[in-house]
Structures are given as C-alpha cells and as structure tokens.
Amino acid sequence: MKSRMIKFVTCICMVLLVGAFSAFAGEKPIKIGIVSPVSGNYGDHGKLERMGMTAALKQAGGKILGRPVVMVVADSETNPDIAARRARRLVEVDGCNFLMGSVSSSVASAISAVAAEKKVLYFATNGNSDSLNSDKASPYMFHVAPSMAMLVRGGGKYVANNLGKKWFYLTHDYSWGHSGTAWARKSAAEFGVEEIGEIKVPLGTRDFSSQLLQVRESGADVLVVTMAGFDNVALLKQLAEYQIYSKMKVWYTLMEFVDMWPLKPEQRQAYANVEVYWNENSKTRAFAEMLEKNNPDAPCPMPLDNGTYEGWLAMKILLAGIEKAGTADDVTAVIKAIEGLEIKDNMRKYPTKVRAWDHQVLTQIDLIKANPEATGPDMWEVIDEIDANKVARTREENPINVSISN
Amino acid sequence: MQIKSITRDPYLYIFLIFALYPFYPFLGKFISLGSELLLFFIFTLSFNLCLGYTALPSFGHGALYGMGTFGAALTFLHLTPGMGIECALIIGGIAGMLGAAAVGWVIRNKKGIYFAMLTVAFSQVLFGLCWRWDEVTGGESGLTGIARSSFLGMDISGSIPYYYLCFGFFAACAIIIRVIAHSSFGMTLQSIRQNPIRATYLGYNTGFYKFLVFTLSGFFAGLAGALYCFLAGAAFADIFDWTKSGDVVIATLLGGGTASFYGPIVGSLIFLICKELISAFWEHWLLAYGLFFVLIILICPRGLMGLCDRKEQ
Numbered sequence: 036m037k038s039r040m041i042k043f044v045t046c047i048c049m050v051l052l053v054g055a056f057s058a059f060a061g062e063k064p065i066k067i068g069i070v071s072p073v074s075g076n077y078g079d080h081g082k083l084e085r086m087g088m089t090a091a092l093k094q095a096g097g098k099i100l101g102r103p104v105v106m107v108v109a110d111s112e113t114n115p116d117i118a119a120r121r122a123r124r125l126v127e128v129d130g131c132n133f134l135m136g137s138v139s140s141s142v143a144s145a146i147s148a149v150a151a152e153k154k155v156l157y158f159a160t161n162g163n164s165d166s167l168n169s170d171k172a173s174p175y176m177f178h179v180a181p182s183m184a185m186l187v188r189g190g191g192k193y194v195a196n197n198l199g200k201k202w203f204y205l206t207h208d209y210s211w212g213h214s215g216t217a218w219a220r221k222s223a224a225e226f227g228v229e230e231i232g233e234i235k236v237p238l239g240t241r242d243f244s245s246q247l248l249q250v251r252e253s254g255a256d257v258l259v260v261t262m263a264g265f266d267n268v269a270l271l272k273q274l275a276e277y278q279i280y281s282k283m284k285v286w287y288t289l290m291e292f293v294d295m296w297p298l299k300p301e302q303r304q305a306y307a308n309v310e311v312y313w314n315e316n317s318k319t320r321a322f323a324e325m326l327e328k329n330n331p332d333a334p335c336p337m338p339l340d341n342g343t344y345e346g347w348l349a350m351k352i353l354l355a356g357i358e359k360a361g362t363a364d365d366v367t368a369v370i371k372a373i374e375g376l377e378i379k380d381n382m383r384k385y386p387t388k389v390r391a392w393d394h395q396v397l398t399q400i401d402l403i404k405a406n407p408e409a410t411g412p413d414m415w416e417v418i419d420e421i422d423a424n425k426v427a428r429t430r431e432e433n434p435i436n437v438s439i440s441n
Numbered sequence: 442m443q444i445k446s447i448t449r450d451p452y453l454y455i456f457l458i459f460a461l462y463p464f465y466p467f468l469g470k471f472i473s474l475g476s477e478l479l480l481f482f483i484f485t486l487s488f489n490l491c492l493g494y495t496a497l498p499s500f501g502h503g504a505l506y507g508m509g510t511f512g513a514a515l516t517f518l519h520l521t522p523g524m525g526i527e528c529a530l531i532i533g534g535i536a537g538m539l540g541a542a543a544v545g546w547v548i549r550n551k552k553g554i555y556f557a558m559l560t561v562a563f564s565q566v567l568f569g570l571c572w573r574w575d576e577v578t579g580g581e582s583g584l585t586g587i588a589r590s591s592f593l594g595m596d597i598s599g600s601i602p603y604y605y606l607c608f609g610f611f612a613a614c615a616i617i618i619r620v621i622a623h624s625s626f627g628m629t630l631q632s633i634r635q636n637p638i639r640a641t642y643l644g645y646n647t648g649f650y651k652f653l654v655f656t657l658s659g660f661f662a663g664l665a666g667a668l669y670c671f672l673a674g675a676a677f678a679d680i681f682d683w684t685k686s687g688d689v690v691i692a693t694l695l696g697g698g699t700a701s702f703y704g705p706i707v708g709s710l711i712f713l714i715c716k717e718l719i720s721a722f723w724e725h726w727l728l729a730y731g732l733f734f735v736l737i738i739l740i741c742p743r744g745l746m747g748l749c750d751r752k753e754q
Binding site: 074075109110114115116119120121123124127128139140141144145147148149151152164166167170171208209210211213237238 | 474675717
C-alpha cells in the first residue's frame with residue numbers, strides 16, 4: 036500500500052515539475068499574444084491571419100519605440116473554452132499586454148472576456164458577427180473585420196439594382212447566419228425587393244438536394260446565401276451540380292478566397308461580398324506576390340484573403356497605436372491612442388478608420404463576381420468598392436459607447 | 442494509528458501539492474490553469490463514479506457540466522446580477538443534477554453501448570438547442586459579462602482568491618465523493634459493476650442504483666461547470682459538444698479510473714498540463730498528443746494507475 040502511494044504521489048510531482056521547469060521563457064520586450072487556429076478545420080484560415088500579422092510586423096522592421104516586438108502564438112482550436120485558456124496563458128505566463136486573432140465570433144467573445152478581466156487589449160480579427168460591436172462590445176476589444184451589417188448593406192444596393200428584385204434566402208441556422216439574412220432583408224425593404232422565400236440550413240448539412248430543388252423551382256432572381264465553413268464548400272459544389280446558376284444569380288453575403296479556390300472553375304460563378312481581393316489594385320497585387328514568395332506553404336496562391344488582410348491591419352493599427360501612445364506598457368493609453376486613429380497607407384481605395392464609440396474598424400467592402408473561365412488565381416472580378424463608413428451601423432442603430440477617451 | 446492513516450492518505454499530499462500551486466515557478470504564474478485543473482478533477486472524479494465504480498459509460502457527461510455552466514450563468518445574469526455567486530453555484534449544481542436525473546431515469550436500465558449512445562445523443566440535443574436559442578443562451582456568441590464578485594462576502598475577483606475558492610470546493614467534493622465511493626452505497630455500485638445479474642438476485646434494484654449514482658454524479662459535474670463559468674467569465678454552447686465529454690473520458694482512462702480511485706486526478710493532470718505545454722511549443726502538437734495517448738493505452742490498458750497496481754501484484 037505504502038509503495039503504491041509513494042508511486043502515486045511521485046507521479047503527480049513529476050508532472051508538476053515537468054510543467055514547472057520545461058517551459059521557461061526568457062524575458063522578451065513587447066509580446067503580442069496570437070490566439071489563432073493552428074490545427075483542425077480552420078487551420079488554413081488561422082495560417083492566413085498569422086501571415087498577415089507577420090508581414091505587418093516585418094514591414095515595421097520588427098520593432099516599435101526601439102523595442103523588438105515578438106508574436107507568441109497559441110492554438111485556439113476554434114473552441115471558445117480552449118481559446119480562453121490559451122489567452123489566459125498568454126497574459127499570465129508570457130506577460131502579453133496585447134492579444135490578437137480568432138476566426139469565429141464565439142472564440143472572439145471568449146477572448147474578449149479574458150481581455151476585459153485581465154485588462155489587456157484584444158483585436159478580434161476574423162469574426163463578422165454584429166454582436167461583437169453591440170451586446171458583446173468591450174472597451175478592451177477592437178473589431179477589425181467588418182460586421183455583417185456592413186458586408187450585406189455594402190453589396191445589397193448593387194445586387195438589387197443589377198441582378199434582380201426577387202430574392203430567396205438560404206440561411207445557416209445559427210446567430211451569424213440569421214444576422215446575414217436579417218440585414219439582407221433590411222436592404223431588400225430599402226430597395227423595393229420582393230422576398231420569395233427562405234430556407235434555414237442546419238449546421239453540419241452536407242447534402243443540399245432538397246433545398247436546392249426548392250430554390251430552383253422558386254422563380255427567384257437572386258439566391259442570397261449566408262453560409263460558412265465546410266457546409267458552404269459543399270454547397271458551392273452542389274450549386275453548380277443542380278444548375279442553379281442557369282436559373283438565377285447567386286449572391287454570397289460573405290466569401291473567403293481560400294474556400295472558393297479549391298473548386299473547379301465551372302463551380303465558381305457566384306457574386307459575393309469580400310473584405311479584400313488580392314488583385315484589387317497594384318498595391319494589393321504586389322503585397323500578395325510578396326506573401327506568396329515568403330510563404331511557400333500558404334494554403335492558397337496569392338494568399339491575400341480576408342483573414343490575411345485583417346491580421347495585417349490589426350498588427351498595423353496596434354503598432355501605430357503604441358507609437359502614438361509612446362508606450363506599450365500602459366494598455367489604457369494605447370486604447371486611447373487607437374480610438375479615432377486613421378491609417379491611410381492601407382493599400383485600399385478608402386482609408387481605414389477606427390471608430391471610437393463601438394471600436395469598429397472601418398475600411399472597405401468589395402463586391403466580386405467569380406469568373407468560371409479563370410483557371411489561375413485571378414478568379415474574381417471586383418465589381419464595386421464600397422466605403423465601409425457609409426454602410427456601417429449608425430449610432431441610432433447601435434446605441435452603445437465603449438470608448439474610454441470620453 | 443489515526444495520524445498514521447492520515448499521513449498515508451494520498452489526499453493529504455494532493456491537497457498539499459495544490460495548496461502551494463500559486464507559489465510554483467512558471468506554473469504558479471499560470472494560476473487559471475490551476476483553477477481549471479481543480480475543476481477538472483471534480484468533473485473527472487464525478488464521472489468516475491459512473492465509469493469506474495458502476496461501469497456506466499456516460500459519454501455525454503460534458504452535457505451535465507454544461508448544464509451547470511449555463512444554469513449558473515443564467516442565474517447570475519438574470520436572477521442575482523451583481524450579487525455573490527453562491528446562489529448561482531447552487532443552481533448550477535442542481536441544474537446538472539436535474540439534467541442527470543431526467544436522462545438517468547429514462548436510460549437507467551440500458552446497457553453498454555446503448556447507454557453510451559443515449560448519453561451522447563442527450564449532449565448533442567443540448568448542444569443544438571443551446572447553439573440556436575439565441576435569446577436565452579446567446580447562440581454562437583454565448584453569454585458573456587459574468588464578472589464574479591464575491592462568495593459569502595469574500596472578494597474573489599482576483600485570480601488567486603478564486604483559485605483558493607476552487608481549491609476549497611475541490612477538497613470538499615473530493616472527500617465527499619470518496620466517502621460515497623467507499624460507503625455501502627459505493628460497495629453496492631461496485632457489485633453492480635462486477636456482476637449486475639448477481640446484484641439483482643441479491644435483491645438490489647440495480648436500475649435505481651444506476652439512476653442514483655448518475656444523478657449524484659450530475660450534481661458534482663454541474664457544480665464544477667458552475668465554478669468554471671465564473672473562471673471563464675462566459676458560457677458558450679461548445680461546452681455541450683461531444684468533444685468535452687470525450688476529454689473527460691480520455692483523462693479518466695489515461696489516469697486509470699477503472700484501476701484506482703485516484704486515477705482520474707492523475708489523468709486530468711497529465712491531460713491538461715501536457716496539452717497546454719506541448720501546444721505552446723509545436724504547432725503539430727495534436728500528433729504528439731495522440732501518439733502519447735496511444736502509447737500509454739498500449740503499455741498499460743488500465744491507465745497509469747493500473748500500471749502501479751500491476752507492478753505491485
């Protein structure tokens with residue numbers, strides 16, 4: 036009994052000792068904690084946002100205020116509980132004052148809760164939920180990706196005026212999908228569009244035959260799709276199989292380049308709102324080429340996707356904020372410096388503005404049309420570039436204030 | 442004699458080790474991991490009452506933990522906003538217990554794989570409900586803004602006071618669970634595990650015993666979940682996902698829950714600490730972690746504590 040107990044206690048002590056001594060990290064100047072999916076289904080999306088952050092850091096010479104900046108990466112596994120634990124580790128153990136990353140709104144909310152508790156600054160890079168700026172808004176979080184309101188209203192006008200006025204909605208059946216369709220409905224009311232119908236698709240659907248048959252026979256001009264993840268990739272393939280494109284136009288309220296790239300050219304025929312396109316102008320093209328050269332293991336060619344751009348922008352805003360505040364140790368001063376900040380050299384038609392009252396970063400929305408004949412990475416054509424300032428929610432629509440400047 | 446039995450008690454050492462956790466180099470700084478470990482201990486110990494003691498393969502135990510989390514979160518946000526967390530913790534525990542009781546009563550006489558599948562189905566139903574019921578559970582974005590303030594008048598907003606609160610709950614739950622396991626009730630459970638038919642012939646209503654242990658286990662799981670909600674300051678639907686239930690099964694089997702009462706503690710420790718450390722250094726850490734698990738199960742199928750046991754024999 037006694038020796039068994041000794042073994043048992045030794046077992047516990049060994050594990051704790053290994054934990055205590057194996058992970059010592061040396062003193063590092065300014066640490067930025069990146070909580071981003073490294074493994075699992077969204078590993079590619081995570082890789083893209085980290086590539087963007089690294090590129091911005093490199094452009095700044097890897098230093099700010101004369102101090103080197105280091106990125107400490109932790110795998111979020113796209114799970115809010117795990118992401119929160121990793122975020123706490125980055126703050127408690129690594130001493131990060133700044134956090135960045137996430138590809139989903141739930142993970143962003145979880146990290147934001149940690150940031151608020153620990154009083155550190157967090158940049159939500161690639162989650163598009165409206166709630167991140169309304170009921171989940173926090174003085175310690177900036178939302179870099181555009182919200183669904185901006186995306187949908189950005190493209191809605193063009194779609195209503197040019198593609199048709201009878202819309203059918205295909206909605207992913209959870210809060211993000213609902214908000215996409217809700218904003219599309221608001222645009223529809225504004226532009227005199229008639230609603231033909233709506234199908235809500237449960238999470239995890241891979242076979243869309245019944246839904247697409249119904250859509251095909253509906254007589255709609257436009258199919259408005261708010262779907263994400265692997266369900267969406269399956270849907271993209273089936274849209275072509277069921278010849279939806281010959282019956283109506285398809286408009287995605289949000290699309291990622293990395294999701295559409297692996298499809299066959301004839302399967303790429305939809306219109307979509309995107310946050311950026313690599314071939315939008317000469318600057319984005321040059322940046323994408325540089326990214327491709329520096330990252331041979333990127334998940335797609337010309338890897339300037341939504342996530343890459345938001346990662347790049349988040350890092351750029353943070354570095355500009357630290358520089359303006361003149362300190363990286365006083366988080367409140369950095370937040371104050373970032374509120375109202377404007378970034379002009381953002382490679383886009385419209386400058387980037389950080390809105391103080393809801394901590395939303397406003398840049399630009401692109402409406403693209405996929406080209407089914409393109410075989411290379413230049414598979415999209417930019418139809419419209421929309422100033423995010425004009426389509427973002429107003430103060431009347433979102434009466435909150437998380438600014439700490441006033 | 443009594444002192445000797447106390448000094449021989451593994452709990453004494455476990456409690457000592459964790460009472461000093463905040464003072465350890467490196468790990469001491471990662472105080473929230475310590476709190477999470479303690480809560481995971483309560484969770485796995487409660488799970489092991491089902492798996493190790495009664496051979497009930499409850500593969501949806503994460504749902505009971507999640508019910509505790511959401512029970513506490515909703516109570517704190519809507520019934521007792523800005524007040525102490527006592528009420529929310531009690532409701533969390535009761536939510537886990539009621540959830541377990543409702544499911545347990547229906548499936549108490551199911552065996553093996555049927556029992557396992559029904560518990561998984563239960564957790565997935567709750568996941569779907571929670572993921573879509575935006576008005577109550579917050580849907581994808583979950584519930585946030587759960588800022589813990591006080592417990593019985595003590596300020597627990599800091600990390601270290603909260604750690605010691607979790608430690609207190611862990612110590613109490615661990616002792617109670619062991620008392621249950623070693624009581625005549627626990628012995629009956631073991632007899633049901635070893636030979637359910639014989640237990641029935643001896644006059645035990647095995648279905649009722651299974652229902653009771655599942656319900657009790659649900660209370661402790663719910664309590665751990667409730668404490669977790671105040672650690673995270675948030676509650677998300679993902680907690681109901683089958684992966685959470687998978688974690689507790691892996692941790693319990695790794696440590697050897699079927700071989701020793703303390704197996705779940707060793708398993709949870711290795712599970713969480715290794716996961717956190719490997720993931721910090723290598724981006725393909727899941728591969729190493731998977732291999733590690735396979736290796737342990739190949740070398741000692743009864744888990745790590747099973748290895749100690751076998752050597753002694």
